[in-house]
Amino acid sequence: IRPAFILGTTNNMDSPVATECSVTLPLSAGGEFTVSTKTYVTTLAVTQLAALELLGQPLDGPLAELQAAAGLMQAYLEHLPAYVQELKDAFGGCYKNTVLLGRGRSMAAVMNGSLVLKEAAKVILDGMSVAHFRHGPLELVDEDLGVLLLAGDEHTAQINRGLAQDVVKFGGRLHWIGYQPEPTLLSLTLPRVSSLVLPLFEILPLQLMTIALGELNGVQPGIFRHIGKVTKTE
Numbered sequence: 001i002r003p004a005f006i007l008g009t010t011n012n013m014d015s016p017v018a019t020e021c022s023v024t025l026p027l028s029a030g031g032e033f034t035v036s037t038k039t040y041v042t043t044l045a046v047t048q049l050a051a052l053e054l055l056g057q058p059l060d061g062p063l064a065e066l067q068a069a070a071g072l073m074q075a076y077l078e079h080l081p082a083y084v085q086e087l088k089d090a091f092g093g094c095y096k097n098t099v100l101l102g103r104g105r106s107m108a109a110v111m112n113g114s115l116v117l118k119e120a121a122k123v124i125l126d127g128m129s130v131a132h133f134r135h136g137p138l139e140l141v142d143e144d145l146g147v148l149l150l151a152g153d154e155h156t157a158q159i160n161r162g163l164a165q166d167v168v169k170f171g172g173r174l175h176w177i178g179y180q181p182e183p184t185l186l187s188l189t190l191p192r193v194s195s196l197v198l199p200l201f202e203i204l205p206l207q208l209m210t211i212a213l214g215e216l217n218g219v220q221p222g223i224f225r226h227i228g229k230v231t232k233t234e
Contacts, residue, residue: 009046011039025050033229034222035119037207040112041073041200048196062196069197076191076204083205087212090175090186091146099137100127100206102150103160108199109150113206120210120222130163138163141172150202151178153195177205 008021011029018024025046029038045066052062091098100117102110107129114127128137130149141147147167151157157178164185167174174185181187190201214221 007050009043011042034224035116035210036112037116040203044108044199045069065194065196066200069193069200072191072193072197073200073204076201080208083208084212084215086188087205087209088216090188091209091213092216097140097144098123098125098146098148099133099140100125100148100150101130101133101160101163102152102202103130103156104152105195105199106150106152106202109202109206112203113209116207116210117213119224121212121214121217122219122225123213123217130160134163138166138170141167141170143171143173145172147172147174148206149174149176151176151180152202153198177202 005023006021007023007025008017009025009027010017011027011032012018013024013026027039027042027046029042032038049059049062049066052059100110100114110127110129114125117123117125125148147164149160149164149167151160161176161182164174164176164182168185176182176185176187177190178187179190179192181189188205190205193201211221
């Protein structure tokens with residue numbers, strides 16, 4: 001049964017998605033030839049604006065935040081070679097058993113980061129929520145397990161910090177990803193941004209990690225072996 005209303009987003013306004021939706025929001029991300037990077041970030045931006053519009057919330061402030069974020073992201077990526085080398089130094093030889101954790105808004109980066117690392121770097125990296133990991137998989141922690149933990153929103157960062165400290169206490173290798181470095185933890189630092197913009201930034205180090213781990217793994221990052229840019233078979 002066809003839904004009464006379908007809201008879609010696409011980077012190709014001639015695609016089946018565009019023609020089948022009741023309303024289609026264009027991403028206008030430009031050309032993209034490997035795993036989703038620009039289209040992922042623009043999807044987050046456009047769908048957050050759509051949610052605010054559907055709730056009757058003003059858009060002027062959020063639009064200004066997102067426009068400013070574009071400049072911050074460009075500035076961050078200007079240091080791409082240095083960040084990739086930092087990631088290679090941090091993960092050389094120790095990425096075989098690694099999990100990626102977060103909660104709330106950060107779950108977007110957790111699930112997409114896990115996906116693109118499999119696609120682009122051919123590395124199996126499991127993504128799950130902090131709560132899920134706490135309730136069982138925490139038993140996996142030892143010196144052979146790596147944990148990437150997204151700090152996330154300020155009001156839940158303290159809970160995530162507690163798990164991070166437990167991982168370190170149990171002997172795991174943990175990297176804290178957030179705007180505020182933790183003095184007792186290995187940290188990958190992000191710019192400090194609003195909660196609206198944070199999900200757009202959290203994916204950046206994970207996208208760069210596909211380059212770093214691909215090179216460490218002897219794989220040309222982002223080249224498809226068995227599938228293509230667009231999945232056409234269910």
